[in-house]
Amino acid sequence: MTWTTLQTAMADQGYIASGDLSMALHLSLSLGRPLLLEGAAGVGKTEVARVLAAVQNTQLIRLQCYEGLDAAQAIYEWNYQRQLLAIRAASEDGETGKTVEARIFSDEFLLERPLLKAIRQDKAPVLLIDEIDRADEEFEAYLLEILSEFQVTIPEMGTITATTRPMVILTANGTRDLSDALRRRCLYAHVPYPDHGTELAILITRYPDITDRLCAQIVGFVQALRKQELEKKPGIAEMLDFAAALMGLGVADLTMDPAILQATLTTLLKTQMDRDAIPTEIAQRLAGKAA
Amino acid sequence: MSLVTKFAARDPGPAARMAGFVAHLRDNGFRLGVGETGAALDALTHINAANPYDSRRALKSLFTGCTEEAAQFDGLFNSFWMNGGRVKTRVTATPTQSENVQSSREASEEASSGTGDMSASGGVDGEAESDGEGKLVAMNVTNLFKKDLRDFVRPEDIAEAEKIALRLGAALRDRRSRRRKAALKGDQIHFRKVMRKSLATGGEPFFLPKRQRPDRTLRITAICDVSGSMTVYSRIFLAFLAGLMRADFRADAYLFHTRLVRITEALRDKDALRALARLSLLAEGFAGGSKIAESLDTFASTYGRRFVDNRTVVMILSDGYDTASPDGIFDALARLKMRGCKIIWLNPLKGWDGYEPTAQAMAGALPHLDLFRAANTLGDLAALETEMARL
Numbered sequence: 204m205t206w207t208t209l210q211t212a213m214a215d216q217g218y219i220a221s222g223d224l225s226m227a228l229h230l231s232l233s234l235g236r237p238l239l240l241e242g243a244a245g246v247g248k249t250e251v252a253r254v255l256a257a258v259q260n261t262q263l264i265r266l267q268c269y270e271g272l273d274a275a276q277a278i279y280e281w282n283y284q285r286q287l288l289a290i291r292a293a294s295e296d297g298e299t300g301k302t303v304e305a306r307i308f309s310d311e312f313l314l315e316r317p318l319l320k321a322i323r324q325d326k327a328p329v330l331l332i333d334e335i336d337r338a339d340e341e342f343e344a345y346l347l348e349i350l351s352e353f354q355v356t357i358p359e360m361g362t363i364t365a366t367t368r369p370m371v372i373l374t375a376n377g378t379r380d381l382s383d384a385l386r387r388r389c390l391y392a393h394v395p396y397p398d399h400g401t402e403l404a405i406l407i408t409r410y411p412d413i414t415d416r417l418c419a420q421i422v423g424f425v426q427a428l429r430k431q432e433l434e435k436k437p438g439i440a441e442m443l444d445f446a447a448a449l450m451g452l453g454v455a456d457l458t459m460d461p462a463i464l465q466a467t468l469t470t471l472l473k474t475q476m477d478r479d480a481i482p483t484e485i486a487q488r489l490a491g492k493a494a
Numbered sequence: 495m496s497l498v499t500k501f502a503a504r505d506p507g508p509a510a511r512m513a514g515f516v517a518h519l520r521d522n523g524f525r526l527g528v529g530e531t532g533a534a535l536d537a538l539t540h541i542n543a544a545n546p547y548d549s550r551r552a553l554k555s556l557f558t559g560c561t562e563e564a565a566q567f568d569g570l571f572n573s574f575w576m577n578g579g580r581v582k583t584r585v586t587a588t589p590t591q592s593e594n595v596q597s598s599r600e601a602s603e604e605a606s607s608g609t610g611d612m613s614a615s616g617g618v619d620g621e622a623e624s625d626g627e628g629k630l631v632a633m634n635v636t637n638l639f640k641k642d643l644r645d646f647v648r649p650e651d652i653a654e655a656e657k658i659a660l661r662l663g664a665a666l667r668d669r670r671s672r673r674r675k676a677a678l679k680g681d682q683i684h685f686r687k688v689m690r691k692s693l694a695t696g697g698e699p700f701f702l703p704k705r706q707r708p709d710r711t712l713r714i715t716a717i718c719d720v721s722g723s724m725t726v727y728s729r730i731f732l733a734f735l736a737g738l739m740r741a742d743f744r745a746d747a748y749l750f751h752t753r754l755v756r757i758t759e760a761l762r763d764k765d766a767l768r769a770l771a772r773l774s775l776l777a778e779g780f781a782g783g784s785k786i787a788e789s790l791d792t793f794a795s796t797y798g799r800r801f802v803d804n805r806t807v808v809m810i811l812s813d814g815y816d817t818a819s820p821d822g823i824f825d826a827l828a829r830l831k832m833r834g835c836k837i838i839w840l841n842p843l844k845g846w847d848g849y850e851p852t853a854q855a856m857a858g859a860l861p862h863l864d865l866f867r868a869a870n871t872l873g874d875l876a877a878l879e880t881e882m883a884r885l
Contacts, residue, residue, distance in 0.1 A: 206548070207540065226541070226548065228557035234533070241561060271678055283695045293694075339678075379743065383525065392563045403546040434800075440858035476800070 218254040219404045227392035228255065237371035239351050242394035245438015248374040252331035262328040266317040268338035272343055278355055281318045282312045309357035319355050322365035330369040336379050342384055350388055383430050399426055409443055413450060418459040423493025428471060435479060437471040444470040457490045464490060498546060499577045509535060518574050521555060526557060533711050546576060603750045648803060649767060655737025661741045665883040666712040666807060680704030695843055712807050714738060715746040717793060719812030721784030727842040727870060731811045736761050736769060746801050750789035786812060786855050789823025794829040804834030820858025827862040835862045844868035
């Protein structure tokens with residue numbers, strides 16, 4: 204598979220990827236290296252993993268990071284309740300210590316969390332580690348071991364080596380700086396807001412029955428809106444919501460009714476300050492330019 | 495394709511060229527090891543390496559690690575592999591040249607982000623032209639119309655300011671609360687949680703959850719006056735702001751003359767000099783007049799509502815020379831104060847013998863200030879540490 208065939212395969216699944224991104228994905232697949240995706244919220248970083256899993260026809264395993272995420276929640280944990288029950292039952296049956304110990308520290312009592320699960324699949328899955336910059340630095344260190352060795356050491360059971368190498372995608376949007384060690388181990392792709400042509404293609408892929416005129420207006424309007432000084436610039440998901448809202452309301456032309464346009468802006472602007480920053484006159488001017 | 499660099503006949507082969515390219519990137523501030531060179535050669539076997547655009551994309555994903563590097567990469571790739579018969583020494587960037595390249599690239603961030611696609615769609619010649627000429631023009635224009643802040647601030651100052659800012663940040667802890675909260679690491683055992691968790695394991699306390707007094711740092715929001723009367727002190731204050739931004743990722747910075755500009759993002763740039771170059775662009779009107787009351791009012795009604803709360807210290811760096819009436823400043827500070835923040839005013843003139851805050855603006859501000867001190871030098875700022883600890 205070359206990077207262009209990957210690009211078309213992803214387009215068939217409804218994801219329009221830029222050249223840089225498809226190349227990075229292709230290399231990541233062929234070199235077996237993790238891929239770090241960075242970009243503003245709402246540009247479709249998480250979606251990449253979902254689509255890639257669909258293209259590869261494999262499972263998607265997702266680990267959502269958050270502050271305080273620890274090894275027990277990300278790698279593995281013993282099922283203490285079941286272990287205790289097993290010990291009680293064993294003592295009633297008169298089982299001896301050694302055999303009980305061997306039994307309660309076996310696979311049966313192991314709770315797999317995403318990272319361990321990902322390296323024990325028969326078919327290599329896509330492992331998505333979402334918003335890695337939200338996790339603590341300690342967790343990043345755990346991750347380094349797993350990403351370079353693809354093995355997990357469980358003191359009671361020994362080392363578990365990967366049966367297949369998962370395809371790893373990490374996403375970040377700059378909550379904090381990632382360590383150089385992690386960056387070095389990953390391939391990197393920056394996912395920007397889509398340009399005009401790409402965004403048109405995305406909109407048409409998602410809503411094939413939209414009229415050309417409205418389609419061009421929506422994309423022109425959203426692109427112009429992103430150039431305004433906003434707290435939170437509208438992403439692709441917001442643009443699609445906006446299009447869905449307009450189509451649902453039966454709008455054929457963006458400049459037709461200022462009141463409707465202003466009302467549908469709720470799908471694009473998500474803070475009070477941003478709403479205040481785009482009053483009717485500015486919205487009309489942007490829409491007029493886009494038309 | 496005619497633009498692809500012609501290497502000398504004695505050139506030992508692709509591996510050496512790749513090593514040369516990695517060295518070229520290192521010269522331009524990329525942190526790459528030996529492993530990357532090997533990985534790059536490996537990567538090229540998986541693609542059509544004869545196509546320079548494919549190679550550029552592949553090497554870009556491999557060699558870059560952050561947004562800034564990604565923005566820089568296309569230019570560096572072109573200058574090494576596609577210098578189109580230009581004399582090599584002219585393109586290989588020496589350290590001083592590379593600063594120019596970086597700053598002018600930042601100056602036209604929008605334009606530079608598009609160059610990769612432009613050349614890919616066939617506009618190779620156009621791009622090569624503008625790459626050579628555009629930089630010169632851009633730099634001249636910058637120097638003519640705006641003061642280049644890099645002339646004012648030296649990197650050593652920033653490094654020193656960074657240390658001071660770190661110490662100030664550490665001094666500004668909120669020590670009011672005695673309550674401890676559950677935490678991954680803590681100095682005490684969280685007994686209530688131990689009991690609750692032990693229920694699941696039949697009364698055996700397997701886990702020992704910890705608790706800790708939460709770390710409540712005060713956030714510094716600095717507002718710096720860069721009007722004409724402040725020019726002599728700007729060097730110190732801007733260095734301090736740059737240091738503050740690099741030391742404390744929660745800090746926030748603004749500057750104002752006749753209007754207010756948020757400079758937090760610009761100053762967070764990893765490259766200190768480039769940060770100042772970006773700042774120069776933002777600080778249009780630098781060393782002009784000042785409208786303190788209006789700027790503070792804008793701050794209180796816009797950014798202040800988002801970023802200022804009761805764990806914020808608003809630090810105003812200004813001499814207080816304003817033409818407007820003192821009521822404006824009084825009202826603006828009153829509004830800020832209502833958000834529960836602390837306000838510090840650092841006035842360079844206060845260091846003078848016999849200074850009285852007679853400037854009208856200053857007189858209007860005084861009732862709202864938690865701390866009013868002199869600050870002309872980095873040393874003065876460092877001396878604030880003990881005072882700020884008492885806030």
